[in-house]
Amino acid sequence: MLCNRLRHLESIFCALLIVFILSSCSIRLTDCAGGPLANTEKLLQLQQDEFPVGAKAYLVLPNPIDSPKLNLFEFSSSTFRNAQDAVGLPGLSSTASLENKFLKVRQHSRFDSADLLVNPQELSEASVEVKDPKYSQVMAYHAITAISDFVKSLGFSVDQSRPLFVMVRSNLDPEKTESPVGKDINAYYVHNTQQPQLPRYIQLFGDVQYPLGADRDVFWHEFGHLFNESVSASKGLDEATERGAIYAESGALHECLADYLAESASGKGYIGKWTAKNIKEIKPGQPLRWAVSQNDSKNNFSQVGTWNPQTHGNRTYLVGEWCSRVLWEIRQQFQKEDSQTGAFFSDRTIFGAVALLGKNASMSEFRAALLESDTRLHCGLHQQSIRKAFTSKGFAETVAPLTSKLQLQAVPVGFNFSGSQAIPVAANGSAKEILFNIQIKNPNRASARNLRLVIETGDPAVVPITNFQGFGDLGSNATISIVGNNYSALQSSVSLSLDKKHANGRTRIPIVLKVISENGGESRFNLELSL
Amino acid sequence: MRKLVLATCFGVLIWFRMTPGEKQVSIPRIAARPAQCSTPTAEGNRAIASEEPRVQALGYPDLNEEKLRQQWGVQDYHQMEAEESESPFGKTVSYRFVQEGVPILGMVVRMTQNTSGEFVEEENTYRPIPRVDLDIQDLAERAEIIKTDMDRYQMSDLNTESLVILVRESVSEGELAFSTQAIDSVLNSKPTQLLLRVEDGQLLQKGFLRAEFGH
Numbered sequence A: 001m002l003c004n005r006l007r008h009l010e011s012i013f014c015a016l017l018i019v020f021i022l023s024s025c026s027i028r029l030t031d032c033a034g035g036p037l038a039n040t041e042k043l044l045q046l047q048q049d050e051f052p053v054g055a056k057a058y059l060v061l062p063n064p065i066d067s068p069k070l071n072l073f074e075f076s077s078s079t080f081r082n083a084q085d086a087v088g089l090p091g092l093s094s095t096a097s098l099e100n101k102f103l104k105v106r107q108h109s110r111f112d113s114a115d116l117l118v119n120p121q122e123l124s125e126a127s128v129e130v131k132d133p134k135y136s137q138v139m140a141y142h143a144i145t146a147i148s149d150f151v152k153s154l155g156f157s158v159d160q161s162r163p164l165f166v167m168v169r170s171n172l173d174p175e176k177t178e179s180p181v182g183k184d185i186n187a188y189y190v191h192n193t194q195q196p197q198l199p200r201y202i203q204l205f206g207d208v209q210y211p212l213g214a215d216r217d218v219f220w221h222e223f224g225h226l227f228n229e230s231v232s233a234s235k236g237l238d239e240a241t242e243r244g245a246i247y248a249e250s251g252a253l254h255e256c257l258a259d260y261l262a263e264s265a266s267g268k269g270y271i272g273k274w275t276a277k278n279i280k281e282i283k284p285g286q287p288l289r290w291a292v293s294q295n296d297s298k299n300n301f302s303q304v305g306t307w308n309p310q311t312h313g314n315r316t317y318l319v320g321e322w323c324s325r326v327l328w329e330i331r332q333q334f335q336k337e338d339s340q341t342g343a344f345f346s347d348r349t350i351f352g353a354v355a356l357l358g359k360n361a362s363m364s365e366f367r368a369a370l371l372e373s374d375t376r377l378h379c380g381l382h383q384q385s386i387r388k389a390f391t392s393k394g395f396a397e398t399v400a401p402l403t404s405k406l407q408l409q410a411v412p413v414g415f416n417f418s419g420s421q422a423i424p425v426a427a428n429g430s431a432k433e434i435l436f437n438i439q440i441k442n443p444n445r446a447s448a449r450n451l452r453l454v455i456e457t458g459d460p461a462v463v464p465i466t467n468f469q470g471f472g473d474l475g476s477n478a479t480i481s482i483v484g485n486n487y488s489a490l491q492s493s494v495s496l497s498l499d500k501k502h503a504n505g506r507t508r509i510p511i512v513l514k515v516i517s518e519n520g521g522e523s524r525f526n527l528e529l530s531l
Numbered sequence B: 001m002r003k004l005v006l007a008t009c010f011g012v013l014i015w016f017r018m019t020p021g022e023k024q025v026s027i028p029r030i031a032a033r034p035a036q037c038s039t040p041t042a043e044g045n046r047a048i049a050s051e052e053p054r055v056q057a058l059g060y061p062d063l064n065e066e067k068l069r070q071q072w073g074v075q076d077y078h079q080m081e082a083e084e085s086e087s088p089f090g091k092t093v094s095y096r097f098v099q100e101g102v103p104i105l106g107m108v109v110r111m112t113q114n115t116s117g118e119f120v121e122e123e124n125t126y127r128p129i130p131r132v133d134l135d136i137q138d139l140a141e142r143a144e145i146i147k148t149d150m151d152r153y154q155m156s157d158l159n160t161e162s163l164v165i166l167v168r169e170s171v172s173e174g175e176l177a178f179s180t181q182a183i184d185s186v187l188n189s190k191p192t193q194l195l196l197r198v199e200d201g202q203l204l205q206k207g208f209l210r211a212e213f214g215h
C-alpha cells in the first residue's frame, strides 16, 4: 500500500517536473520555430532557378560546368546558346546599362562609356558568347538581384546606404577610366570603409578562358561579403584583414560565411567549379572549395588552423573551408527536420549569429553566437548539433590553459620608398614605415589557441598601419619567426608610422607589442623608437 | 518499477536536452512570435562580448534625432547620418557623423533593438571634438606635394571630394585627411587605400582590399 502510494508520488513528481521544464521559460514548441520566413515562396523559386519577374535575359545557370544542360567542358557557341535559360532581370531603371538605384553593373570602371555596357533593350544579344564581358554583365545583374531577394526573404536587410558597383573586367582603380585593367585572375569585394564618399565595389579580374563573371557562385560569394557587413552593421567584423592582416580568424569567418551563402542558396555544397578551371593547382573537375566533407585534411581544425609558415598565406581559405564544412553539417541537421525548408531555417540561424558578433570575431565567438542565435530562434534545440559540428571537426570546446607566458622578441626595421623600391633604413622618425622582425615561442606543453600579435597603443605619436596579425594555433614548443629586411616578407608582421606632430617635444616614443591567445600566456614586449 | 519511473523521468529530462533530429521531431513552421526563451549562457556572453567597448544600456522606445542629439551632446556643426540594418533579432541603427558634408571617421553610435523592441546603445564613440577648419586655401598645392612625396603609390585625385576627418582616440581634435585609392608599386601593384593628413601628408591609416586569391 505504502509502496503504491510512493510510486504514485513519483509519477506526480515526474509529471510536475515535465510541466516545470515546459513552463520554465514559457516554451511552446511552436515558439521554437523561429517565426515564419518572410517569403518562403521566393526562397523556393530561387532554389529551383525560377526568376520570372522583369525584362527577360538568357543565361547558362549557374555556370556552364554545373548546368544540367551543358555537361561538356568544351562547347560551341550553338550548344552554349541552346543551354541558356530565360531569367527575369527585375527593377532595371536605366536604358543605357544594367542598373537600378542600388546595383550598377559596369565592365572596367564606374565611368565606362555606353558602348562597353549592356543596353537593356538588347538583352537577348548580350548572351551569345561566354567570354563576352556583356554576358558577365547580365550574369552580374541576375546574380546580385537574385541573392539580394534571397537574404531579404530570410528576414535580413542589405545595406543599401551606398550603391554597389560591379565591374566584370575591372580596372585596378575602378574610379579611373584610364587605370589599367587587372590581368591576374582575382575577385575583390571592397567595402570602402575609410572612404565613405565612395560606393561599394565587386571587382572581377582576368580576361581568361573561364571568365569569373560567367559563374554565379562568384557573385554570390562576393555579395556574401557585403551581406556579412550588412548583418553585422559594419561593426568591423573583420577589421584586421581590412588593415592588412595576412591571417585572422575573422577573415576566415568572412570567407566561410560568403562561401556558405553561395553554397546553401545554390544547394550545391561546393563553390567555384567553373572558376577553378583557371587554376592549375586544382585538379580537373574539382571546385575551389567544398562545404561537403571530403576525404582530405580540411575536416580537422588542427590541420588547417595550426601555424605553418608554408601555408600561412592561404590559411584564411583553409580555415574558411573548414568552417563552411562545420556550417554544412549544422545545415544537414536542420534539413533532417524538414527537407523542404530546413536549410532556410539553418541559414537564418547562421546569419542571425553574425548579427551578434563584434569586432574581429573569432571562431570561438562565432560558435557561441550560433548557440545564442539558436537559443533565441529555436529555444536552443540545436545546441548539441552545433557543439558536435565543431568538436567533430577538431575544434575543442575547452583547451588547456597555458601555464607559462608566450615568449616574444621584436626588432624594428625602418623603410623608406623610392618608386617601386623599399629601402631598409634605421627604425626612427625618419623612416616612412616601421615593421618588426618577430619571434614568438610557445614554451608550454599545450597549444596556444588563436595566437595574435597586436600593437598596443594609446600614444598619439604612434600611427598603427597593420596593428593585428593572426597566426593560428601555435603548437607546444613551436616558434613563429618572421625575420629579415624584405618589405614584402615582413607584411606578415605588424607595422606603424611615427607622427612627429603629436610627439609633444619627446625624442623617444614607447611602443608595446602584445601577443595574446585564447587560453592565456599573454605577454608584452616593450621598446622605444627615436624620433 | 520505482527505478523505471525515475529512469523515465530522467529520460524525459535528457530528451529535452537533445536536438530535434535525434528526437525525430520536426520543427513546426508556424509560430505566433519569435521565441523569447533566451537566457544567454555565461560562455556565450563572455565570447560574444569580444573586444567591443560596452556602454550603459539606456532604453529608447523610438529614435528621435533631436532627443538623441541632446542625450549625446552632439555639436551643431555635426550632422548625423543613420544607417539601418535588420536581422531576425531586430534592427540596428548606426549613426555616423559629418561636418559640412565631410565624413568623420572614428565616431559612431550604434543602437540595437532589445527583445522588448526598445533601442539600447551598443557602442558610442561620439566626442564633441572642435569644428575642423575645412577652408584650406592651398589644397591643390598640398595634394601635389603629397603625391610627389609618395611616388610609390598611384593615387586617385586628391581634392575636396576626397576629404575626410579622422578622429583618433588619442588625439583631442579631428584631423583633416585625403582619403584615396592607391595602387602600390612596391607590393606588385596591390590596390590599397590611404588616409593622408592634408597638413603634412602623414600617413594616418592604410586599408587593404578583400582579395580572393593571394595576399
Ligand SMILES: [Zn+2]
Pocket (backbone or CB within 6 Å): A221, A222, A225, A254, A255, A258, B211, B212
Ligand atoms: Zn571572399
